[in-house]
Amino acid sequence: MSESGSTSVLTKTLAGAGTDTGPGGPGGGRVRRSLDGAVTPLRGLAGLAGLVVLLEVLPHTPLVSADYLPPASEMAEALWHLLAEAAFWTALGDTLTGWGLGLAIAVVTGVVAGIVIGSVPVLRAVTSSTIEFLRPIPSVALIPVAVLLYGTDLRSKLLLVVYASFWQVLVQVLAGMQDVDPVADDTARSYQLGVRGRVRYVMWPTALPYVMTGLRLAATVALVLTITAELVIGAPGLGNQVAVAQTSGAVPRVYALVLVTGLLGVAINLVARAVERRVLHWHQSIRREG
Amino acid sequence: MIRTTVLTAARRVLLVLGMPAVLFAVWWFATADSTDFYVPPLATILQKFGEVWTVERLLSDVVPSLIRLVAGYLLAVVVGVGLGLVVGMSRVVRDVLEPVLELFRAIPPPVLVPVIMLFAGIGDTMKVIVIVSGCMWPILLNTVEGVRAGDEVLSDTCRSYGITGVARLRHLVLRSASPQIVTGMRQALSIAIILMVISEMFAAINGLGFTIVQFQRSFAIPEMWSGVLLLGLLGFALSLLFRFAENRVLAWYHGLRRAQRNP
Numbered sequence: 211m212s213e214s215g216s217t218s219v220l221t222k223t224l225a226g227a228g229t230d231t232g233p234g235g236p237g238g239g240r241v242r243r244s245l246d247g248a249v250t251p252l253r254g255l256a257g258l259a260g261l262v263v264l265l266e267v268l269p270h271t272p273l274v275s276a277d278y279l280p281p282a283s284e285m286a287e288a289l290w291h292l293l294a295e296a297a298f299w300t301a302l303g304d305t306l307t308g309w310g311l312g313l314a315i316a317v318v319t320g321v322v323a324g325i326v327i328g329s330v331p332v333l334r335a336v337t338s339s340t341i342e343f344l345r346p347i348p349s350v351a352l353i354p355v356a357v358l359l360y361g362t363d364l365r366s367k368l369l370l371v372v373y374a375s376f377w378q379v380l381v382q383v384l385a386g387m388q389d390v391d392p393v394a395d396d397t398a399r400s401y402q403l404g405v406r407g408r409v410r411y412v413m414w415p416t417a418l419p420y421v422m423t424g425l426r427l428a429a430t431v432a433l434v435l436t437i438t439a440e441l442v443i444g445a446p447g448l449g450n451q452v453a454v455a456q457t458s459g460a461v462p463r464v465y466a467l468v469l470v471t472g473l474l475g476v477a478i479n480l481v482a483r484a485v486e487r488r489v490l491h492w493h494q495s496i497r498r499e500g
Numbered sequence: 501m502i503r504t505t506v507l508t509a510a511r512r513v514l515l516v517l518g519m520p521a522v523l524f525a526v527w528w529f530a531t532a533d534s535t536d537f538y539v540p541p542l543a544t545i546l547q548k549f550g551e552v553w554t555v556e557r558l559l560s561d562v563v564p565s566l567i568r569l570v571a572g573y574l575l576a577v578v579v580g581v582g583l584g585l586v587v588g589m590s591r592v593v594r595d596v597l598e599p600v601l602e603l604f605r606a607i608p609p610p611v612l613v614p615v616i617m618l619f620a621g622i623g624d625t626m627k628v629i630v631i632v633s634g635c636m637w638p639i640l641l642n643t644v645e646g647v648r649a650g651d652e653v654l655s656d657t658c659r660s661y662g663i664t665g666v667a668r669l670r671h672l673v674l675r676s677a678s679p680q681i682v683t684g685m686r687q688a689l690s691i692a693i694i695l696m697v698i699s700e701m702f703a704a705i706n707g708l709g710f711t712i713v714q715f716q717r718s719f720a721i722p723e724m725w726s727g728v729l730l731l732g733l734l735g736f737a738l739s740l741l742f743r744f745a746e747n748r749v750l751a752w753y754h755g756l757r758r759a760q761r762n763p
Contacts, residue, residue: 253595261600278618339516340523346739348693350709351731353701354716354724358538430606437608438694442701449611456614464618468611475606 280462288462289469298451305436305447305474308364312371313432317425320376324383325409325417334384345381349374349435350442357443367439367447374435375428382427386420387413419493426482433475448474540722549726557711562730565707568624569696572631576688580636581681584643585673594644605641609634609691610698622703630699635688642684646677679753682746689742693735708734 265282268274280288292298327333349370356366390413398412440449448471455463491497524542531541553562587593587601612633620626650673658664658672674681700709712727747754 250595253592254599257596257598257600258603260596335515336519340519343520343736346690346735347732348690348697348735350694350697351712351728351735353697354712355728357716358721358724434608434610434691434694438610438698441610441613442698449608452611452614456617461618464614468607468615471611472603472607475608476603479602479606 277461280465284462285465285469288460289466292463292466292470301446301448301451302470302474304445305440305449308367308371308436308439308445308447309432309478311364312368312436313375313429315368316372316375316428316432317379319372320379320424320428321383321421324380324387325413327380328384328387328417329405329409329413341377341380341384345377350438353439353442356439362443362445364445366443367436367445370435370439371432375432378428378431379421379424382420382424383417386417389420390416419490422486422490426479426486429478429482430475433471433478437471538721540725544722545725545729548722549729552723552726553730561706561711562708562734564624565696565700565709568627568699568707569631569692572628572695573635573689573692575628576632576635576692577639577685579632580639580684580688581643581674583636584640584677584681585647585669587640588644588647588677589673594648601637601641601644605637609695613695613699613702617703627696627699627704627707631692631695634695635692638687638691639681639684642680642687643677646680647673649680650676679750682750686742686746689738690735693738697731 262282265279265285269276269279269281327337352370352373356369360366360369394412394416395408398408403411436447437449439445440447440451441453442449444450444453448467452464452467452471455467528542531539532543534541587597609630613630616626616629616633620629654672654676658668663671696707697709697712700707701713704710708727708731712724712731715721715724715727
């Protein structure tokens with residue numbers, strides 16, 4: 211197997227581990243791609259416009275009642291009112307605080323634990339069964355525990371978020387540490403690099419693409435669990451706003467809030483991907499796309 | 501010879517069971533004389549586990565949950581893979597729908613529970629729809645990605661041999677996309693469990709999530725902990741089952757990867 215072969219396997223692994231960053235994209239020379247570059251966004255805009263039209267027209271037909279699915283114009287109006295409310299911005303702030311703090315804790319602990327466990331073979335062997343057992347435990351199982359211990363406090367949100375996203379990061383870091391080239395590691399040893407040097411110059415660069423994949427996955431999972439905690443436990447935030455709007459029968463408001471959470475998710479995805487591209491600008495998988 | 505095999509086997513058993521045993525022992529002894537109302541001794545929890553989760557209870561609460569989970573999950577797989585094939589095979593469709601799909605995928609699935617309750621009430625239908633609406637996105641988008649990244653040489657070969665229609669779909673498109681589809685299905689499984697529990701916490705008359713919340717609200721703490729344990733075991737069992745199925749279905753792919761890694 212040649213050098214390029216193993217590269218494609220690595221990119222495949224990364225793509226497989228992540229959600230949907232495909233390996234490059236087949237075919238299409240540079241010229242074709244730049245032509246498509248002009249058409250693709252237009253088609254995408256047409257798709258979004260189609261969705262809005264569909265949402266506006268559907269409630270006027272007998273297919274769906276406007277009580278359940280208000281026309282797009284009403285949703286837009288509700289969104290407009292929402293943006294003028296101070297309570298909405300506070301809720302958005304609460305959600306972002308829970309998300310950011312939880313994600314930060316999960317990433318730092320996940321990376322540290324991953325590097326320690328991954329660089330000591332004995333530790334890896336001893337902990338692997340425990341990790342495999344704890345990881346699939348659904349974090350929502352902790353909801354009743356969180357309610358009892360912390361109530362609607364920020365801490366109950368953090369418990370769920372950290373538990374769910376920690377494993378995403380840890381598993382990716384461990385996979386990355388396993389991917390370390392033995393020849394590079396042996397070379398570093400022959401040059402008398404200590405543990406710190408090997409972690410810094412051999413393991414970290416190898417694991418970094420995996421860390422980024424873990425970060426991207428964890429960012430999404432953290433948002434889902436933040437909103438869940440707010441919705442089910444009643445911790446302050448966007449999820450709680452949805453629950454309140456639903457019980458008070460403000461249907462357009464529910465849709466407006468759902469749209470906001472969706473846009474928040476899109477924004478988080480975009481930022482995570484931009485960070486990944488920046489941090490990994492030297493890596494083959496990114497260079498090939500450019 | 502035999503001695504070394506026995507020793508290796510013993511070592512493996514120790515490695516697999518060692519740490520869980522230690523953690524279990526720590527939990528057992530740390531809570532042994534716990535007087536904290538919220539953190540009862542593990543012995544009490546385990547005793548309650550046997551009392552609470554009787555066969556009747558399992559039939560009336562766990563089985564309905566599992567049926568809804570399986571129904572929603574399978575439906576999501578069918579819809580996700582089906583739509584994914586359509587979107588993935590046509591460049592125009594993909595360009596038009598991509599932003600819309602990205603938006604839908606980014607909506608955290610739990611907020612859809614109140615919306616779907618508007619349409620479908622609070623019955624089984626609502627819970628199945630909730631699970632489908634949350635699970636289908638990772639499957640759909642991974643299918644699209646898998647179809648898109650298919651090998652061009654294989655595709656050309658199929659064309660020269662005149663393999664078209666269903667045969668092409670089955671032997672080329674689905675086959676080459678299957679590793680990606682399985683990745684999507686794995687992500688979808690954990691979302692499915694989350695949504696199963698949440699939809700039952702919102703409104704239900706039976707189910708695992710419902711029962712656990714009932715225990716919590718009536719301050720039946722050891723019973724609640726036993727439910728949390730059961731939910732954890734369920735998540736673990738489902739992921740084992742998934743891995744077993746994946747190893748069978750994707751045996752060819754894992755073999756190929758190994759061959760590529762160690763030439």
